[in-house]
Amino acid sequence: MMKRFMATLMATILALTSQVLAAADNQTRFPSLQTETGRLTIYSTTDLAAMKPLIDDFQRSAPGISIDYIEYLTNELHALASEACRKDEPLGDLLLSSSVDQLLKLANDGCAASHTSPETLRVADWANWRDEVFGFTYEPAVFVYNTRKVPPAEVPRTHVELADLLRERLDYYRGRVGTYDIRLSGIGYLLAFNDARQTNTVFGRLLESMARASAVARCCTGEILEEVASGRLYIGYNMLGSYAYDAARKHPDLRVVVPRDYTLVLSRGALIPKSAERGDLGAQFLDYLLSERGQAIARSNAFYFSETGGLPPDVDGPQNLKESGIAQPIRIGPGLLAVQDWAQRQRFIEDWSRSLIELNSPEWTRE
Amino acid sequence: MQHEPSLFARLARRISLVLGIGAALLVSAAWYYAETAADKAYDRLLVGAALQMAESLSVERGALSARLPTSAFELLGLAERDRIFYRVIDTNGKTVTGYDDLQSPAPSDGARDAVSISEGIYKGEAVRIARATRVLADPSVTGHVYVIVAQTNEARSALTRELTLRATILVVVMSFLAFAGAMLAIRYALQPVERLGAAVRRRDPHDLTPVSVGVPRELDPFVSSINHFMGRLNERVDLLQRFIADAAHQIRTPLTALSAQIDLLGHDKLDKTGRQHFERVQQRTGELARLTNQLLSHAMVIHRADSIQLEPISLVDVARRAYRAAIPITVDPDIVISFEAPDDRPFVLGDAVSLREAIVNVIDNALRHGTDQRLEVRVRSDALDAYVEVEDDGPGIPPEGWEKATQRFATSKSHEGSSGLGFAIAQEVVNAHGGTLGFRARDEKSFTVILTLPLYKGPAK
Numbered sequence: 001m002m003k004r005f006m007a008t009l010m011a012t013i014l015a016l017t018s019q020v021l022a023a024a025d026n027q028t029r030f031p032s033l034q035t036e037t038g039r040l041t042i043y044s045t046t047d048l049a050a051m052k053p054l055i056d057d058f059q060r061s062a063p064g065i066s067i068d069y070i071e072y073l074t075n076e077l078h079a080l081a082s083e084a085c086r087k088d089e090p091l092g093d094l095l096l097s098s099s100v101d102q103l104l105k106l107a108n109d110g111c112a113a114s115h116t117s118p119e120t121l122r123v124a125d126w127a128n129w130r131d132e133v134f135g136f137t138y139e140p141a142v143f144v145y146n147t148r149k150v151p152p153a154e155v156p157r158t159h160v161e162l163a164d165l166l167r168e169r170l171d172y173y174r175g176r177v178g179t180y181d182i183r184l185s186g187i188g189y190l191l192a193f194n195d196a197r198q199t200n201t202v203f204g205r206l207l208e209s210m211a212r213a214s215a216v217a218r219c220c221t222g223e224i225l226e227e228v229a230s231g232r233l234y235i236g237y238n239m240l241g242s243y244a245y246d247a248a249r250k251h252p253d254l255r256v257v258v259p260r261d262y263t264l265v266l267s268r269g270a271l272i273p274k275s276a277e278r279g280d281l282g283a284q285f286l287d288y289l290l291s292e293r294g295q296a297i298a299r300s301n302a303f304y305f306s307e308t309g310g311l312p313p314d315v316d317g318p319q320n321l322k323e324s325g326i327a328q329p330i331r332i333g334p335g336l337l338a339v340q341d342w343a344q345r346q347r348f349i350e351d352w353s354r355s356l357i358e359l360n361s362p363e364w365t366r367e
Numbered sequence: 368m369q370h371e372p373s374l375f376a377r378l379a380r381r382i383s384l385v386l387g388i389g390a391a392l393l394v395s396a397a398w399y400y401a402e403t404a405a406d407k408a409y410d411r412l413l414v415g416a417a418l419q420m421a422e423s424l425s426v427e428r429g430a431l432s433a434r435l436p437t438s439a440f441e442l443l444g445l446a447e448r449d450r451i452f453y454r455v456i457d458t459n460g461k462t463v464t465g466y467d468d469l470q471s472p473a474p475s476d477g478a479r480d481a482v483s484i485s486e487g488i489y490k491g492e493a494v495r496i497a498r499a500t501r502v503l504a505d506p507s508v509t510g511h512v513y514v515i516v517a518q519t520n521e522a523r524s525a526l527t528r529e530l531t532l533r534a535t536i537l538v539v540v541m542s543f544l545a546f547a548g549a550m551l552a553i554r555y556a557l558q559p560v561e562r563l564g565a566a567v568r569r570r571d572p573h574d575l576t577p578v579s580v581g582v583p584r585e586l587d588p589f590v591s592s593i594n595h596f597m598g599r600l601n602e603r604v605d606l607l608q609r610f611i612a613d614a615a616h617q618i619r620t621p622l623t624a625l626s627a628q629i630d631l632l633g634h635d636k637l638d639k640t641g642r643q644h645f646e647r648v649q650q651r652t653g654e655l656a657r658l659t660n661q662l663l664s665h666a667m668v669i670h671r672a673d674s675i676q677l678e679p680i681s682l683v684d685v686a687r688r689a690y691r692a693a694i695p696i697t698v699d700p701d702i703v704i705s706f707e708a709p710d711d712r713p714f715v716l717g718d719a720v721s722l723r724e725a726i727v728n729v730i731d732n733a734l735r736h737g738t739d740q741r742l743e744v745r746v747r748s749d750a751l752d753a754y755v756e757v758e759d760d761g762p763g764i765p766p767e768g769w770e771k772a773t774q775r776f777a778t779s780k781s782h783e784g785s786s787g788l789g790f791a792i793a794q795e796v797v798n799a800h801g802g803t804l805g806f807r808a809r810d811e812k813s814f815t816v817i818l819t820l821p822l823y824k825g826p827a828k
Contacts, residue, residue, distance in 0.1 A: 107450075108450045108451060108452075109490070110450070110490050110491075110492070129447075129448075130448045130450075197437060333441070333444045333447075334440045334441065334443050334444035334449075334451050335437050335440045335441040336440075337440045337451055337453075338435050338436065338437040338440045341433075341435050341465070342464055343432070343433045343435070343455070343463060343464030344434065344435055344464070347432065347434065
């Protein structure tokens with residue numbers, strides 16, 4: 001057991017090192033529109049494509065600021081940030097991560113600077129901890145499916161339906177369901193952990209069904225979405241709504257389902273590191289993200305879903321997530337520390353791996 | 368006299384001092400209780416969380432495993448802004464999960480309590496640390512395991528601050544109310560003192576009767592002291608007056624004999640200088656007799672003012688009698704003397720004897736010091752007052768000397784013998800009747816002394 005964990009760890013570190021070495025590949029420079037007055041460095045786990053409209057619009061409002069946008073996987077970013085915090089070294093001026101539990105852990109360890117402004121007052125209580133970690137998006141965890149592969153009658157609209165479908169049509173869907181590899185993806189782990197906390201046993205059933213159907217685990221949303229779009233996979237589970245909807249707009253075969261029994265809602269987190277060199281710029285960009293203007297851009301171009309409005313068009317789900325009461329926002333608060341407890345994490349991932357991965361994991365994660 | 372601060376200021380200072388000290392004590396107590404209450408409240412959360420975590424420990428396949436419940440963290444999360452640190456230690460003292468360097472200040476072997484709580488510092492922040500102990504009796508894992516949970520103090524401090532602030536507001540408001548109430552009470556309580564002071568101030572200087580203002584019991588000693596003092600003063604004054612009267616009386620008899628002897632002596636036998644001396648002795652003796660008479664008259668007037676009941680009298684009658692008594696038979700025939708009185712005989716409330724004495728003295732003074740060729744005595748009245756005017760054609764008293772003229776043994780003409788008590792007696796009498804003594808100088812040839820007395824409006828006797 002320990003050995004396997006070590007192996008996973010080694011793999012992670014390897015991946016991480018290669019990421020650090022290849023940092024330049026993940027870095028995108030947005031030069032300032034006018035004479036540069038300041039350089040803002042953002043470390044993020046959000047796809048550049050989603051953030052680009054926001055960054056462009058921000059630079060229109062603050063033309064003197066150039067932005068370095070550096071992308072990482074959630075776990076990598078967390079490891080980097082913890083390390084930097086421990087050594088009290090600067091790492092960017094703003095951290096954006098969909099894995100808010102990791103940001104919360106950073107804040108709990110005293111790595112975050114507090115920030116209050118009129119904009120931060122607009123943030124809902126559940127999406128703000130200590131004025132240090134702010135949730136700036138509202139993203140349901142959704143199902144995606146390929147219309148050419150999944151007949152309309154079989155489209156699952158609840159977690160139970162999905163579990164039943166995999167059980168009944170085991171042969172058809174074998175190896176055709178994709179989800180996060182929670183060993184690699186912090187966001188996948190966070191979603192899975194919260195699935196497991198549901199009062200009913202649906203997640204156990206679902207996990208068992210997925211295991212039997214040899215579900216495929218991938219590191220990132222993008223890969224799964226691509227495979228579902230291309231038809232290699234039929235169904236994607238627990239995809240981030242924003243990415244899924246973006247992909248659905250590009251691929252006519254791809255459809256998004258917001259589950260009707262319960263829907264986990266994740267708010268992407270932002271945190272200003274304590275040791276940031278230009279924490280003021282980080283705060284300025286954060287204010288922009290939380291502002292009316294930033295939220296409007298996010299709703300139309302980047303993340304599509306919002307707490308107050310209805311669902312975007314062509315999404316299969318309840319009319320209004322919040323009012324229907326099925327939305328379960330993942331509260332940004334100390335409860336996430338339980339998610340981040342490493343013994344907990346280790347065991348959870350072990351259990352999960354044992355049930356799901358053992359049979360069909362890719363070559364390099366096996367012993 | 369050294370000026371002591373007022374009673375009100377003293378009381379106000381002392382009461383505000385007491386209230387201030389009291390308020391400070393109350394606020395300190397409130398702060399202490401608030402801190403205790405906040406600690407108690409949040410310690411329960413902390414202990415609850417630690418116990419939940421300890422409860423979640425189990426032995427699986429021969430190893431201690433921790434399945435920390437989210438609810439434990441959410442329980443701690445009720446203190447919304449506080450950071451949470453925890454550590455699970457197995458039987459060998461190794462960290463199972465959590466923060467490796469988190470220590471509980473409480474000794475780990477000695478204490479066998481299920482839960483202990485202490486203060487501490489972690490990551491440079493003051494924290495409250497709870498440690499829950501659980502005894503494992505599994506065949507493979509035996510011994511004590513510990514769960515240490517620490518939480519920063521923001522919520523506690525905030526609660527303490529809030530509770531203290533509210534208590535402080537209450538204490539301050541109550542202190543102000545108490546102070547205002549005390550000040551009102553003091554002001555009210557001191558009113559009799561003011562009243563007594565005013566009553567004593569208002570008294571006539573000659574009034575030496577006991578003070579009869581109603582005062583609270585506490586002021587009784589003060590009032591009786593005043594009254595005792597007044598009584599003694601009164602006795603002394605009486606004694607003094609009686610002495611003066613007695614002395615004057617005793618002096619009069621030998622003085623009369625002395626006058627007679629001087630008259631008998633005759634001046635025919637004397638030479639020119641001797642005659643001059645003789646005349647001076649005669650003159651001085653006259654003055655002495657007059658002064659003695661005045662002293663007697665003064666004593667009489669004062670005595671009567673104290674003892675005689677005033678009654679309605681006709682001022683014209685009194686003035687006429689005085690006029691007759693005051694003009695000697697030997698008066699210089701060149702002087703024109705007249706007495707005028709109105710037909711309607713004004714009445715005043717008074718003592719006829721004293722008033723006559725007063726008018727006699729004024730006329731006598733005019734004859735002696737003023738009159739050259741004319742002396743007029745007039746009685747008249749208007750709606751409110753009756754007047755007795757004595758007018759002469761002498762040089763009179765210049766206005767700057769008017770005030771001094773009514774003092775005893777003062778005269779405007781220093782070269783003459785002392786006029787003595789004339790105006791003083793008149794003034795005293797008139798004042799005792801509620802009237803005034805005034806002067807009027809019209810020109811070089813007219814000086815008037817006016818006695819003003821309030822008119823009596825009641826039925827005549």
